[in-house]
Amino acid sequence: MLTQILILSPLLFALAVLFAGVRLRNILTVVFVVFLAGVSLVHLLFINEPLRYDLPHELHTLFFFFDALLLLFFLYVGIAKKDPLVASLAASQIVLYAAVKFVNGAVGSSDLLIDNTSLMMYLIVNIVGGIIVIYSLKYIESEEFSRLKKNGFIAVLFFFLGVMNFLVGTNNIEIFFLLFELTTLCSYILIGYRKDTISTQNALRALWMNQIGGVAILAALLLALVSYKTLSFDLLIANIDTAYLFPIVFLLLAAFVKGAAIPFEKWLLGAMVAPTPVSAILHSATMVKIAPFLVLKLSPAMSGFLSEAVMLFGTFVFFAASLLALSKNYFKEILGLSTIALLSFMMALAAIGTQEAILAASILMVFHALSKALLFLQLGILEKEFHLKYVNDIESLMSYSPLVVFFIVFGFASLTLPPFGVFIGKFMAFESFAAGIQESPVFLAALLFSALGSVFLTILYFKVLTKVFVRDMSLGDSKRKEIACTYKITSWALSVLLGVGIVWSLAQRLFGMWEILIPALLIGVVPLLLYVFVLQNAQRVKEYNCGEKEEVVLNMYYLHTPSAVQKTILILSLVFLGSLFVGVAL
Amino acid sequence: MIEILLILLAPVAGGLLYGFERVVRARMQNRQGPPLLQPFYDMMKLIDKQTLIVNPTHALLGVMHFVALWAVVAFTIMGGNLLYIVFLHLLASLFLVLAAFSVKSIFSHLGANRELLSMIAYEPILVMFAVAFYMLNGSFSIDAVRANPSALGSLLFLFLAFLFVVQLKLKKSPFDAAKAHQEIVGGAEVEFSGLFFEFVYMALWLEYVFVYLLLMLFAGDNILLGGILFCVVFLLVNLVDNATARVRMEHLIKIFLGIAVSLAALNLLGLAYV
Numbered sequence: 001m002l003t004q005i006l007i008l009s010p011l012l013f014a015l016a017v018l019f020a021g022v023r024l025r026n027i028l029t030v031v032f033v034v035f036l037a038g039v040s041l042v043h044l045l046f047i048n049e050p051l052r053y054d055l056p057h058e059l060h061t062l063f064f065f066f067d068a069l070l071l072l073f074f075l076y077v078g079i080a081k082k083d084p085l086v087a088s089l090a091a092s093q094i095v096l097y098a099a100v101k102f103v104n105g106a107v108g109s110s111d112l113l114i115d116n117t118s119l120m121m122y123l124i125v126n127i128v129g130g131i132i133v134i135y136s137l138k139y140i141e142s143e144e145f146s147r148l149k150k151n152g153f154i155a156v157l158f159f160f161l162g163v164m165n166f167l168v169g170t171n172n173i174e175i176f177f178l179l180f181e182l183t184t185l186c187s188y189i190l191i192g193y194r195k196d197t198i199s200t201q202n203a204l205r206a207l208w209m210n211q212i213g214g215v216a217i218l219a220a221l222l223l224a225l226v227s228y229k230t231l232s233f234d235l236l237i238a239n240i241d242t243a244y245l246f247p248i249v250f251l252l253l254a255a256f257v258k259g260a261a262i263p264f265e266k267w268l269l270g271a272m273v274a275p276t277p278v279s280a281i282l283h284s285a286t287m288v289k290i291a292p293f294l295v296l297k298l299s300p301a302m303s304g305f306l307s308e309a310v311m312l313f314g315t316f317v318f319f320a321a322s323l324l325a326l327s328k329n330y331f332k333e334i335l336g337l338s339t340i341a342l343l344s345f346m347m348a349l350a351a352i353g354t355q356e357a358i359l360a361a362s363i364l365m366v367f368h369a370l371s372k373a374l375l376f377l378q379l380g381i382l383e384k385e386f387h388l389k390y391v392n393d394i395e396s397l398m399s400y401s402p403l404v405v406f407f408i409v410f411g412f413a414s415l416t417l418p419p420f421g422v423f424i425g426k427f428m429a430f431e432s433f434a435a436g437i438q439e440s441p442v443f444l445a446a447l448l449f450s451a452l453g454s455v456f457l458t459i460l461y462f463k464v465l466t467k468v469f470v471r472d473m474s475l476g477d478s479k480r481k482e483i484a485c486t487y488k489i490t491s492w493a494l495s496v497l498l499g500v501g502i503v504w505s506l507a508q509r510l511f512g513m514w515e516i517l518i519p520a521l522l523i524g525v526v527p528l529l530l531y532v533f534v535l536q537n538a539q540r541v542k543e544y545n546c547g548e549k550e551e552v553v554l555n556m557y558y559l560h561t562p563s564a565v566q567k568t569i570l571i572l573s574l575v576f577l578g579s580l581f582v583g584v585a586l
Numbered sequence: 587m588i589e590i591l592l593i594l595l596a597p598v599a600g601g602l603l604y605g606f607e608r609v610v611r612a613r614m615q616n617r618q619g620p621p622l623l624q625p626f627y628d629m630m631k632l633i634d635k636q637t638l639i640v641n642p643t644h645a646l647l648g649v650m651h652f653v654a655l656w657a658v659v660a661f662t663i664m665g666g667n668l669l670y671i672v673f674l675h676l677l678a679s680l681f682l683v684l685a686a687f688s689v690k691s692i693f694s695h696l697g698a699n700r701e702l703l704s705m706i707a708y709e710p711i712l713v714m715f716a717v718a719f720y721m722l723n724g725s726f727s728i729d730a731v732r733a734n735p736s737a738l739g740s741l742l743f744l745f746l747a748f749l750f751v752v753q754l755k756l757k758k759s760p761f762d763a764a765k766a767h768q769e770i771v772g773g774a775e776v777e778f779s780g781l782f783f784e785f786v787y788m789a790l791w792l793e794y795v796f797v798y799l800l801l802m803l804f805a806g807d808n809i810l811l812g813g814i815l816f817c818v819v820f821l822l823v824n825l826v827d828n829a830t831a832r833v834r835m836e837h838l839i840k841i842f843l844g845i846a847v848s849l850a851a852l853n854l855l856g857l858a859y860v
Contacts, residue, residue: 398643417677418670430669431726434717438858444851451713452706455676459702462680466687466698469643515670518657519677526653527646538645541638543691543777 002043003051003114003169006122010036010162014155018148025151026137033130036161040122047119052110052171067097067178070185074211077188083204089211096218100174103225109232113171117296120362121168121289124369125161127497129285131490132373133157136277138486139380143275153193157281160186164286168293173224173231173251177217180254183287184210190278191271202270209267213257220250233297240301245584248301251294252310252580259291259343261317262573268340272332276380279332283339284373292346292365299353305583307351308442313576314348315449317341320569322456326463326559331379331391334464335372338415338457342368342422345453348446349429352436360428363510367414367421367501374494375411378404381487394467400481405468407491412461413523414498419516421501426454428510593660600791601625603798611824625791632787635780640689645782647685648775652789654678659792662799665729669716675796676709682786686774697773700764700835707842708751714850715751718744719803721857728803736806738815743853745804747846752819754838755797757790758827763835 013032017025071094078087136157140150163186167179184207192203224236224247236247260268268288272279282288295310302310318341325337342364349361381404382388386397398405414420418427433450436443506516605622612619621627639645655678661671679701686698716726722737723730738745754761765773775786801819805812833841 418674423673427669427673430713430717431720434669434720437717437721437854441855441858444854444858447713447717448710448847448851451710455706455709458676458680459705462683462702465684469647469684469688511670512666515661515667518661519674522650522654522657522677527650538637538639538642541640541779543640543689543694 002039002047003053003112003165006036006039006043006126006165007162007169009039010158010165014158014162017158018151018155020151022141022147025154029137029154030134032158033126033134036126037130040119040126043114043122044119047114050116051112051114053112053114055111055175063175063178064101067181068094070178070181071097073185074181074207077204077207081200081204083208085208086204086211089208089215093211093214093218096215096222097177100218100221100225103222106225106230107232107235109171109230109235111172111175112169113234114169117293117362118168120366121293122165124289124366125164125168125285128369128373128494129157129161129164129281131493132277132280132285132377133161135280135377135380135486135490136275138484139275139277139384142384153190153275156186156189157277160190160281160286164290167290171233173217173221173233173236176233177214177221180217180258180290181214183258183290184214187271187282187287190282191274193274193278199273202267202273205270206267209264210257212264213254216250216253216257220247220254223247223250237298237301242303245301245306248298248306249580249584251298253577255291255294255298255347256313256577258294259288259347260340261291261313261344261347262320262340263570263577265321265337265340269333269336272330272336276332276376276383279336280373280376280380283335283376284369288339288343289365289369291343292350292361295347295350296358296361299350299358302351302353306580307353308440309576309580309583310351311348311446312442312449313573313580314344314346314351315446315453316576317344317573318348319449319453319456320573322453322460323559324561324566324569325460326456327561329390329392329558331382331389331394331464334391334460335375335379338460339368339372341453341457345426345429345450348450349432352432354432354435356428356435357432360425360432363421363428364425367425367498370494370498370501371411371414371420371422374407374414374491374498377487377491377494378407378411381483381491385481385483385487391464391467394464397468401483403488404483407495408468409465410495410498412465416458416461417523418519419502419505419511420498421505424505424510426450589663592663593656596656596659596663596795597788597791600793600795601629601788603794604791607794607820607824610821611828614824614828625787628787629784632784633781637780637782639782640691640777643688644685644777647681647688648778648782649785651678651681651685652785652792654681655789655792655796659796659799662728662796665727665732668719668726668728668731668803669713670726671728672709672712672716675712676705678789679705682774682789686777689777691777693771693776694774697764697776701774703835703839704754704761704764707839707846708754711747711751711842711846711850714847714854715744715748715800718850718854718857721854731803732807734806736804736808736811738804738806738811740857741804741853743849743856747850747853748801748804749819749822750842750846752797752801752823753826754842755793756823758823760826760830760833761838762832763838 017028020028071090074090075087075094078090133154136154140153160183163179163182167176167183170176170179187210188203188207191206192199221231224230227244228236228239228247230236240248257264271282321337321341321344325334328334328337346361346364349357382394386400388394415422417423429450430447433443433447437447502516502520505511506513602622605625608624609619609622658671658675658678661674683698683701686694718741719731720726723734757765775783778786798816801815802812805815
């Protein structure tokens with residue numbers, strides 16, 4: 001029952017906010033979000049064993065019509081916008097889908113299967129996603145669009161949440177395909193929301209790239225139907241024959257596309273032209289989280305070659321994306337590449353499939369969502385309140401708004417440092433790699449990629465932090481600016497949830513008490529005490545700078561990646577992908 | 587109880603070690619050198635100076651660098667989780683980098699950049715160092731390492747790779763580009779003065795304690811071997827420091843990622859399959 005509420009209510013909410021006035025819409029949205037968050041929490045607390053539901057036959061017919069409509073719509077977009085890639089991919093999906101319908105006649109299993117992973121995803125989607133929806137109420141107000149278009153924005157976000165809630169509980173690959181395509185549709189609408197040339201262009205790119213995922217799912221579906229006579233995830237996984245893994249590999253390909261793993265990273269990086277809440281929701285709560293979710297779902301079916309190959313690919317992308325990020329200066333691009341890196345890392349962990357690796361992947365999914373959402377919200381605030389986009393410009397932000405600086409520092413700290421969740425997840429990941437070296441040398445390669453990648457990421461985050469700490473003392477408090485209340489509340493909500501995460505990890509005994517408390521004290525309490533007691537009466541001086549009188553403009557460091565390196569990364573990632581298929585064929 | 591005493595005395599031990607090193611190095615160069623307690627005389631003088639700061643963030647982060655390193659040393663003495671300690675050490679080093687970036691000083695920024703680059707160089711080796719002990723003992727616990735017999739024989743390549751890290755972390759030639767007094771006047775620490783410079787100075791002493799404590803892990807439960815290792819490496823570090831010229835930062839990274847990482851990786855493969 002609760003599951004159906006989670007799936008259906010966001011769709012109703014979307015309709016409700018579409019036609020409401022500003023005040024009513026805002027009140028309704030907050031109520032709806034609290035409701036969704038509450039239901040997903042209740043769901044988590046009261047359900048201890050996997051739930052199964054069947055959907056009535058009429059609904060399946062309806063889904064078929066939606067599928068057909070959606071694919072025809074994509075075909076129409078491709079033709080109308082004269083984009084051959086979109087059109088041809090849509091056409092090939094129509095052909096494949098017809099083929100699937102033609103051979104249909106499979107042994108079915110339940111349509112919905114709610115397991116622990118789904119419950120965790122409900123939390124991410126509804127709580128983190130919900131907070132972002134509330135945030136967008138304020139954000140979208142300052143854009144110059146018509147009332148209906150603004151309401152439409154909120155409505156699409158709600159619709160997106162509903163689709164995600166359905167997607168993470170579905171056990172039927174055909175329905176999964178429909179939902180996968182619906183998330184593609186949502187991202188297409190949201191990325192192209194501004195309707196200018198670059199938005200349209202990037203939206204079309206997101207559309208065709210994600211349709212590769214659609215094609216892959218249909219291929220998997222067709223192969224599963226022909227050779228395993230099923231279109232259910234659970235039956236496919238339970239009866240998997242290690243000599244014939246093609247359906248799994250195609251599903252994995254769909255995951256890589258959604259997770260924007262290199263070579264598919266362009267669509268997610270292009271998504272940054274959209275309003276910032278879109279990036280926030282794509283990066284943290286929805287869309288890209290489908291990727292590690294799908295790999296987690298498939299991990300029981302992976303072993304030996306496939307598991308190791310996906311692990312190697314994932315850690316390689318982790319390493320490569322972090323390296324590429326070091327040469328970026330645009331704040332959204334930095335966050336985008338770090339998302340790509342961490343998602344691939346989660347997929348690598350999920351592919352290992354040991355209990356510990358899966359726990360590590362889940363922890364990373366939850367806390368990455370919180371941290372990334374918090375950081376993207378700050379990005380939006382920087383854009384709206386201070387008109388800043390490039391990291392090099394955020395110097396002396398400390399003089400404008402110490403609160404935003406605090407949130408940015410907190411967000412980055414929670415992505416790297418103990419005692420935060422992402423650190424714990426990464427730590428457990430290293431344990432998993434270390435434990436595997438005896439089995440296969442591939443784990444050593446994965447370990448090296450991860451060690452280098454995580455140093456790169458740490459350095460990347462600190463690259464941004466170094467800028468926010470620079471303080472022009474001559475400015476004083478004259479430039480102080482309060483940020484809007486909605487921004488403040490949503491950011492605080494995410495920060496508090498990150499804090500709850502620390503308490504949770506203490507309670508779960510993932511780490512020793514001291515190992516969590518000491519870094520927490522170092523980061524939080526000690527600086528505060530020192531600041532209060534020591535520095536009030538210290539005398540200030542100008543920088544010594546070794547007596548240099550020349551005025552210098554200090555920029556951030558920047559690690560240039562030559563185009564040869566970029567090309568090598570692209571080729572290697574294609575080779576990894578290709579070898580997945582070749583290896584499985586052999 | 588003894589552990590707590592050791593933790594409290596760690597900075598003093600580090601200071602003595604640092605003073606002794608200056609004596610040894612001077613003798614190698616046929617100089618008289620400063621007295622053994624010179625670091626503590628310096629300390630008195632620095633504390634006595636008027637407190638001048640560029641900005642509170644800078645000063646605070648310098649102190650945090652010291653405090654965090656002390657915590658790292660404490661975890662190491664208490665026999666905690668080796669991999670965790672490696673990451674906590676990274677955090678401690680980052681405090682100094684953040685401090686250096688928070689002032690508008692070109693030398694400070696140059697030094698901080700180089701610190702970051704050197705992290706790319708040594709961090710993978712420290713991770714593999716922890717993993718090697720995990721493979722031998724089945725856990726990352728330092729207590730387990732200290733309870734088992736020395737594994738130096740099977741960790742020979744890793745030991746060589748670790749020597750690179752010792753040289754770099756102690757800011758010794760040829761891997762001292764991050765500090766390079768003659769080019770960038772001390773790098774990350776250039777803008778500290780008085781009391782706050784003392785903290786950064788003492789942090790270096792703690793770094794000595796930390797690095798040599800890690801080195802002792804190669805000796806396992808064999809205290810005598812630990813003593814010999816310490817003496818040999820101590821002399822070797824200073825000999826190499828006296829005998830070599832500084833390498834540029836990009837060469838440093840190439841040497842580390844090329845030679846040292848390969849040595850460590852080979853050692854791990856050897857542990858697993860030989």
